[in-house]
Amino acid sequence: MPLGAHTMEFPRRIRIGEGILGELGDFVEFPLERSAVIASGANVQERLEDVVGRSIGAPAEWVVVTSSDIENVERVMRAAEGAYCIIGIGGGKSVDVGKLAAFRASLPFFSVPTSASHDGIASPFASISGSGTHHSERAKPPVGILADIEVIASAPRRLEAAGCGDLVSKLTAVKDWELASTEAGEYYGGYAASLARMSAQVFLDASKRIGAFDSDSARALVEGLISAGVAAGIAGSSRPCSGSEHLFSHALDSIAPGKGLHGEQCGIGTIMMAALHGLDWERVRSALKDVRAPTAAAEIGVSDEEVKRALVDAPSMRPERYTILSKVRLDRASAGELAKRTGVI
Secondary structure, three states, X not given: OOOOOOOOOOOOEEEEEOOOHHHHHHHHOOOOOOOEEEEEOHHHHHHHXXXXXXXXXOOEEEEEOOOOEHHHHHHHHHHOOOOOEEEEXXXXXXXXXXXXXXXXXXXXXXXXXXXXXXXXXXXXXXXXXEOOEEEEEEOOOOOEEEEEHHHHHOOOHHHHXXXXXXXXXXXXXXXXXXXXXXXXXXXXXXXXXXXXXXXXXXXXXXXXXXXXXXXXXXXXXXXXXXXXXXXXXXXXOOOOOOOHHHHHHHHHHHHOOOOOOHHHHHHHHHHHHHHHHOOOHHHHHHHHHHOOOOOOHHHHOOOHHHHHHHHHHHHHHOOOOOOHHHHHOOOHHXXXXXXXXXXXX
16 A cells, blocks of 8 residues: 555434434434344443334344443444444443444444543544553444434533543644654644644633533534544544543553543643643643543542653553654653643642
């Protein structure tokens, strides 16, 4: 394949509105006598099974996703033998597991987020855990995305705040991508980078309004996250959405598992990576505070030493991905200085 060649893939249909979950059946357009497999968490199934069942009007098997790992992916794939499609209804775990299962089973995938907590809603990548950390696996973007703002606005506020952390992280992800292009000769797509950067900028400009956590803010946030996922589809990689701040989050998953949400860790990482890039990290921190997202490690139960270790270990999470951390190569002392200067510890 020639240098710089890549494939662009996008969702074909996106429907956003209030009270539209009952339109899921029409949106998916089930063929006669074909079934669906629905990947979701147990709580989501309990809340939404009736309305989803009435809507799709076709046999459906619900598979409860307990973790975003290969074991759950394989469970969904086994259930989907002979099915028309896989539908992921819920947060990050359910969407990622359903997406990868559909990709491996060569089935259409439909994304139905119940919270605005991550950009996997629309991206062609799935975040999968294993060996104590998370990694991105290539899949395909959803065929369709149905986002019911009424459902999303009722999600726990912590999840929406985490989505803000994931969204603002595009600022430093794009800077890392630019750096990799300049210093490592990596392909850089200006349009995809601009779309991802704009998605983050929308959050920065509207953080006080988004912090109201009403229907309008839920719509703004989910639209930004979908746009970021589309940017990854344009780029043909997760580059515009995932950089040094994500590597920091992945390192924390290994060092201090189960303490912070993905988006919370990415938001904290973005504060520090913005400082390394010479960006306005104080504005990033202020915007995250507007939505009551954590800006210090102690807020998610992570110790000072765990932050330092995560900063040092982050480049080894994906050695092939060149970021600002590849360039500066922090040691424990310089990592501590960075974290203290930005108020993370």
